[in-house]
Amino acid sequence: MKEQLLQDGKAVGDRLSRVDGRLKVTGAAKYSAEYELPGLVHGVLVGSTVAKGRITSIDTKAAERAPGVLAVITHLNSPKVPGFAAKSNPDEPPTIGQPLRVFYDEKIYFNDQPIALVVADTLERARYAARLVKTQYAAEQHRTNFEANKSRAFLPTQAKRNPKSAQNDYTRGQADGYQNAPVKLEAEYVHESEMHNPMELQSIIAHWEAPDRLTVYDKVQAVKGTQRAFAKDWGLPEDHVKVIATFVGGAFGNGLHNWPHETAAIIGAKVTNRPVKVVLTREQMFTMVGYRPKTWQRIQMGATKDGKLVGISHESVGQTSTYEEFTESTVQQTRMMYAAPNVSTRYRILGLDISTPIWMRGPGEATGAFALESAIDEMAHLIGMDPLEFRLRNHTDTDPEKNKPWSTKYLKECFQAGADRIGWNKRQLKPGALREGDWLVGYGMGVGTFGANRGSAKARAALLADGSVVLQSATTDIGPGTGTAMVQIASDALGLPTDKIRFELGNSLFPQAPSQGGSSTVNTVGSAVNDACLALKKKLQELGGTSFANVQPEQLTLTGGQLGLKANGGPRMSFADLRKANNGQDIEVTIESKPDGSTRQNYSMYSFSVHFAEVKVHTMTGEVRVTKMVSCADAGTIVNQKTAGSQMIGGAIGGIGMALTEGAVMDDRFGRYVTKDLADYHVPVHADAPPVEVFFVNKPDTLVDPLGTKGIGEIAIIGVAPAITNAIFNATGKRIRELPITPDKVLLA
Amino acid sequence: MDNEMPPQPAAEGCGHNETRRNFLKQSSLLTALALAPGPILKAAEAELDETVAAAFEKVPLKLDVNGKKYKLSVEPRTTLLDLLREQLHLTGTKKGCDYGQCGACTVHVDGKRVNSCLTLAVMQDGKKVTTIEGLADGDKLHPMQEAFLKHDGFQCGYCTPGQIMSAVACIREGHADSEGEIKEYMSGNICRCGAYPNIVAAIQEVKSGGQKV
Numbered sequence: 001m002k003e004q005l006l007q008d009g010k011a012v013g014d015r016l017s018r019v020d021g022r023l024k025v026t027g028a029a030k031y032s033a034e035y036e037l038p039g040l041v042h043g044v045l046v047g048s049t050v051a052k053g054r055i056t057s058i059d060t061k062a063a064e065r066a067p068g069v070l071a072v073i074t075h076l077n078s079p080k081v082p083g084f085a086a087k088s089n090p091d092e093p094p095t096i097g098q099p100l101r102v103f104y105d106e107k108i109y110f111n112d113q114p115i116a117l118v119v120a121d122t123l124e125r126a127r128y129a130a131r132l133v134k135t136q137y138a139a140e141q142h143r144t145n146f147e148a149n150k151s152r153a154f155l156p157t158q159a160k161r162n163p164k165s166a167q168n169d170y171t172r173g174q175a176d177g178y179q180n181a182p183v184k185l186e187a188e189y190v191h192e193s194e195m196h197n198p199m200e201l202q203s204i205i206a207h208w209e210a211p212d213r214l215t216v217y218d219k220v221q222a223v224k225g226t227q228r229a230f231a232k233d234w235g236l237p238e239d240h241v242k243v244i245a246t247f248v249g250g251a252f253g254n255g256l257h258n259w260p261h262e263t264a265a266i267i268g269a270k271v272t273n274r275p276v277k278v279v280l281t282r283e284q285m286f287t288m289v290g291y292r293p294k295t296w297q298r299i300q301m302g303a304t305k306d307g308k309l310v311g312i313s314h315e316s317v318g319q320t321s322t323y324e325e326f327t328e329s330t331v332q333q334t335r336m337m338y339a340a341p342n343v344s345t346r347y348r349i350l351g352l353d354i355s356t357p358i359w360m361r362g363p364g365e366a367t368g369a370f371a372l373e374s375a376i377d378e379m380a381h382l383i384g385m386d387p388l389e390f391r392l393r394n395h396t397d398t399d400p401e402k403n404k405p406w407s408t409k410y411l412k413e414c415f416q417a418g419a420d421r422i423g424w425n426k427r428q429l430k431p432g433a434l435r436e437g438d439w440l441v442g443y444g445m446g447v448g449t450f451g452a453n454r455g456s457a458k459a460r461a462a463l464l465a466d467g468s469v470v471l472q473s474a475t476t477d478i479g480p481g482t483g484t485a486m487v488q489i490a491s492d493a494l495g496l497p498t499d500k501i502r503f504e505l506g507n508s509l510f511p512q513a514p515s516q517g518g519s520s521t522v523n524t525v526g527s528a529v530n531d532a533c534l535a536l537k538k539k540l541q542e543l544g545g546t547s548f549a550n551v552q553p554e555q556l557t558l559t560g561g562q563l564g565l566k567a568n569g570g571p572r573m574s575f576a577d578l579r580k581a582n583n584g585q586d587i588e589v590t591i592e593s594k595p596d597g598s599t600r601q602n603y604s605m606y607s608f609s610v611h612f613a614e615v616k617v618h619t620m621t622g623e624v625r626v627t628k629m630v631s632c633a634d635a636g637t638i639v640n641q642k643t644a645g646s647q648m649i650g651g652a653i654g655g656i657g658m659a660l661t662e663g664a665v666m667d668d669r670f671g672r673y674v675t676k677d678l679a680d681y682h683v684p685v686h687a688d689a690p691p692v693e694v695f696f697v698n699k700p701d702t703l704v705d706p707l708g709t710k711g712i713g714e715i716a717i718i719g720v721a722p723a724i725t726n727a728i729f730n731a732t733g734k735r736i737r738e739l740p741i742t743p744d745k746v747l748l749a
Numbered sequence: 750m751d752n753e754m755p756p757q758p759a760a761e762g763c764g765h766n767e768t769r770r771n772f773l774k775q776s777s778l779l780t781a782l783a784l785a786p787g788p789i790l791k792a793a794e795a796e797l798d799e800t801v802a803a804a805f806e807k808v809p810l811k812l813d814v815n816g817k818k819y820k821l822s823v824e825p826r827t828t829l830l831d832l833l834r835e836q837l838h839l840t841g842t843k844k845g846c847d848y849g850q851c852g853a854c855t856v857h858v859d860g861k862r863v864n865s866c867l868t869l870a871v872m873q874d875g876k877k878v879t880t881i882e883g884l885a886d887g888d889k890l891h892p893m894q895e896a897f898l899k900h901d902g903f904q905c906g907y908c909t910p911g912q913i914m915s916a917v918a919c920i921r922e923g924h925a926d927s928e929g930e931i932k933e934y935m936s937g938n939i940c941r942c943g944a945y946p947n948i949v950a951a952i953q954e955v956k957s958g959g960q961k962v
Contacts, residue, residue: 015818017898017899017901018898018901020906021897021898021899021903022890023906024903024906024909025881025890025894025897025898025903025906025909025910025913026841026881026882026884026890027839027840027841027842027880027882027910028841028882029906030840031840031843031907033840033844034834034840036838042835067806075767095927121829122824122835123835124824124826124827124831128826150796197906197941197943198907198941199843199845199851199853199905199907199908199939199940200843200845200905200907201844201845201846247905247906248905249843249905249906249907249908250904250905250907250941250942251905252941279844281847282846282848282850284846376824435808442907454750477904478905479904479905479942480904481904491898595813636834642901643901643904645899645901646904646942646944646947647904649942649943649944649945649946649947650904650942650943651943652943652944653945654941654943677846677848677850678846678848678939679848679850683941684943684945685936685937685938685939685945685950686931686932686933686935686936686938687933687936689932689943689945689946690946691946692946706764
């Protein structure tokens, strides 16, 4: 059947079921906490109970005496991590500052900061003993209240140091030129911090296989980046640190940073000379592994009465910690999405006594799109125009920020497809006009965009004795189905059925690949896999000798256990003979694949999406139900319609959480979150998820990469929240500018 | 279930083979300790901690997990989830919250779905536990597993075992008659990747296929 498929068409574009699906549905897939190691013991972290200050005493006697306890590690007895001292003033992108040095000194930077690790022979004993650690603090006045401290926000250091940094203020045309428009609006938008909350708790098993050889099974999005970080921490050659992340149970960005619990586990393993497993609790997932930062935004917008934007000014303040400067591209979409002649953006960050944020799906852009796309809707309403028509009137066929052509842009196709599918013609211009019993019905839309990035990556391809091909690259798969896409790409490049190809990832021993983030894995690693397969084929062709010498590589096939030609007849050579020609060795290649810098210089490369939402709002309770969503993407070539569709659906549902349910609530008296589990912090559940229809333009953009892909993960969520908030306005006439829109806000608006 | 299970050798690598009598003997020791004068206790504190703990921390337990009979001795505070994952190395059952809020740890106990993080292992004495590892018939996947593959009812795969165990129970309970009903009765199983519509489609297909689940 697969052989048939190859003759009929390509594997890319097929709805191939996940190659690792069987492992996942049978429970055989191993996540980071699930490796059995001899002598493995358990570590439980103790967190601080003040948000700022110093530890004045920490009494570990009772914990040390508790049954089964092997070690209680605090700043008083922790071995010094060699790299910590060197990091007194690090300047490591993307964040500036000092990643928290766990157990380094007595200073407390945020509530629930890890201050002790209790290691015991069983989880139960470690958990019990952790409760026996008694700590006293000299607490200092903490600052956790965003609004009260907003005036302290500052320009990120990286922008101060580098005038070319995108975090600097930006102006095109006239500064605040919106003011000259006949129709003006000004609005402020806020969303609370959101936690990634992947279903897998952040987990690590740290194992010193020798005093200078460290292996970690770790929930990370970058095995190579983690390898570098820990090698640097411990003063080891990189190849002495091995990082395994074969399966990652979701991450959504929180695996893009290395966190204190990882180093705590490594210290624990060092002290006890045993493999130590640390699995965070769900509460600790709120305090120790990042979040989408609470952000305040103001949009000032001016337009003509016939719907031409005159100007947009977009100001943003995002939260960070006091010890790291976390930044994201909150104002980017405002700079390039619409043909406004006058645009000003201003980005600031605010350091609070809370742990450091980290990019969460659709980082920055999802935040910015909430403000921009809401304001676009507000302006359309002010001038009495359909918001889809208003967007079309301000559509731009070149990038107005960089003054370059788009590599591709099929956003208008997305508009059309989405409007047809949601039934946009049912939408009434006047809010509150559609009613079904006690429910008001509304329609809204929101646009998303994200850079179509491609980096460098290496891949290895080897033809094995059994006629199968194995590919390796040190990327990860946090859920999108990376291995499946890579197998499809390799299948086309090799002319070999997908069931004869295996792709291996999540191991730092494999060739270099960047982190899985920024929607760039298929663009980057897919290109490397493609190139590695072509190089393998070339090598086979060479080994095949003169009879294959004048054949175009794309005419070659690897079916039936032999090198042959697509056309009937012609030369054939068995893999066994090819191996003989290779001195009996596996035939393998490792290549590096890089983007073409000059092409990237000449074009502006983005993925685009538009989301349409139909909502019902209950007139008595204020409850909002999203009843239907349509998500449309211009993401270049779609490698796998099934898994890509799932990514879009997942992004839409994540966006429902952002719009309606998710928000961390801080008790500023203690600087501690009130929401600290999944009963208080509501992520969408089955009952919240409407049918989501997905449309892909599916036109290749070969300027981004040879496969024509542009990236899906981020645009799946960027623009979803404003689609919903705009639909709520259309249903009720109530404009709510604070997320999440819980029923109380609807009723009180 | 049957408490008079015939004596079985402990499953390989599954802990001590302790009897109830043994436990009672240790309990008497504890009573004696409780009555001992303070200074004696203090003097022997370090060693006694371990002795006392060992007595307290081990309770005999018989379990049938996926058709395999286990005779175990476990700490009373050990949850069924941690027993499965940490001692029996059945890691297909996942820990997502430890509070019964996410459903990742769903298993069947005597055929009913249970959040294994909310139940102590010792409460399941003599019961029959089915985990995701025991759902398939050898190499032949359960229809629900097949349907999840076909409809792509997962992404990262972490909530998947719980979703599948819940989905099977949802049909068995008679709570899968409509999309709305499925969504309601599956809402205890969170999928952060947002595979919900695909999961519901998988359940509907299995339900309408009429296969025995």
